[in-house]
Structures are given as C-alpha cells and as structure tokens.
Amino acid sequence: MLKEIGMMFLDIKEMETILYKTRELMTESDVALYEKTIAEICSYNNPKYIVNMCIGFYDDTEDxxxxxxxxxxxxxxxxxxxxxxxxxxxxxxxARNWSKIILYRILNDEExxxxxxxxxxxxxxxNRxxxxxxxxEIKDEDYDMFSRSIDFILGQMKMNK
Known part of the structure; x- marks a missing residue:
C-alpha cells in the first residue's frame, strides 16, 4: 500500500525507515518529518502498523x-x-524505557x-x-503500585496453568 508524503509515494516499510532514521529528533526537520510520518501511518487506521511504528521509539531521543x-x-x-x-x-x-511507559499506561487501566x-x-x-x-522488571521497580496487577496477569495466562 502506498501513501503520499509531500511529493513522494511511500509504503509502510519506507515510513518505518523514516521513523527509525529520525527517532533521535535532533533537528526541527527531523521532528516535522517524524510527526508527519506518524500522521500518515495513522491515516490507514490499521492496527498491524503499530509494529512498524514501534521502530520509531528511542530512549535517548532529544524530544x-x-x-x-x-x-x-x-x-x-x-x-x-x-x-x-x-x-x-x-x-x-x-527503547526499553518507552516499552515500559506503554505497559505502565496499560497497567493503570483496570479494563x-x-x-x-x-x-x-x-x-x-x-514476544510473550x-x-x-x-x-x-516493572514489578521489581514499583512493587506496591503494580505487583497486584502483574500477578493477576501472569496468574490468568493459560501458559502458566
């Protein structure tokens, strides 16, 4: 599937590459291209593209x-x-820290x-x-806050039964 960004036509892999190459967000043009690429990927509204988007995370980003x-x-x-x-x-x-941020957000929502x-x-x-x-790791870092939720998750998984 192709998508136009400016004058170029890009497929999802090319957009993934743009996210990867600009993820340090060191310049204003990197930030602009990064944000535009995210918006373009989101315009497909395809949850499978989340995998491609995750390539764009970087713990040592400037922004x-x-x-x-x-x-x-x-x-x-x-x-x-x-x-x-x-x-x-x-x-x-x-982007281990960003991975944990995503998980923290999930762990803070009972549903x-x-x-x-x-x-x-x-x-x-x-992946599992x-x-x-x-x-x-999250449980070890903040036992009081997350141990109950994490124990629930691990206890309910079929692979653990």
Whole structure:
C-alpha cells in the first residue's frame, strides 16, 4: 500500500525507515518529518502498523514530548486491541524505557489489565517472554503500585496453568 508524503509515494516499510532514521529528533526537520510520518501511518487506521511504528521509539531521543505523540498514536490506532502493541514492543530493544511507559499506561487501566492475559496467550513465544520480562522488571521497580496487577496477569495466562 502506498501513501503520499509531500511529493513522494511511500509504503509502510519506507515510513518505518523514516521513523527509525529520525527517532533521535535532533533537528526541527527531523521532528516535522517524524510527526508527519506518524500522521500518515495513522491515516490507514490499521492496527498491524503499530509494529512498524514501534521502530520509531528511542530512549535517548532529544524530544520526549514528540515521542509521547507516538505513544498516543499507537493507543489511538490500537484501540481495544493490545495484540499488535505487544508484538511491537518486542521490536523496541533500543527503547526499553518507552516499552515500559506503554505497559505502565496499560497497567493503570483496570479494563486493559483484564484483556492482557488472553492477549499474552495469543502472542508468539519470543514476544510473550519479552513482555513478561518487562512486567517483572516493572514489578521489581514499583512493587506496591503494580505487583497486584502483574500477578493477576501472569496468574490468568493459560501458559502458566
């Protein structure tokens, strides 16, 4: 599928590459291209593209506020479906902190927490293991706040029964 950005026609992989190359957000032109690319990807309203968008996260970015725009974009096109968000998180090795921010936002929503075990059960093993590792890390960092929710998630997963 092709999409026009300016005078160019780009497919989703090319837009993913733009997000990756501009994710440090070091210049105003990087920020503008990054934001425009996010908007273009969102215009497809395809939750599968969350995986491509996750490539655009980077822990050492120069502009966290703009990076939060990507969090909101993922939440917007993902809607009630967490599956593609969880698949995408596994691709965020250079953005572990952003992965945890996404998970914190889910863990702070009781309705979202209820969905997580079945989503986790549907994930490929490598994605499931990575998310479990992140959840355990979050639990260790803020036991009082998140242990109950994380224990619920892990206890409800079929793979743990």
């Amino acid at each position: 966290e506020e703009v990076m939060f725009g990507l969090v909101h974009a993922i939440e917007s096109i993902g809607g009630d479906n967490l599956y593609w968000t969880f698949v995408g998180i596994e691709h965020m090795k250079e 979202e927490i209820k969905k997580v075990p079945s989503v986790m059960d549907a994930l490929p093993q490598k 293991k990575y998310i479990i590792d992140l959840l355990e």
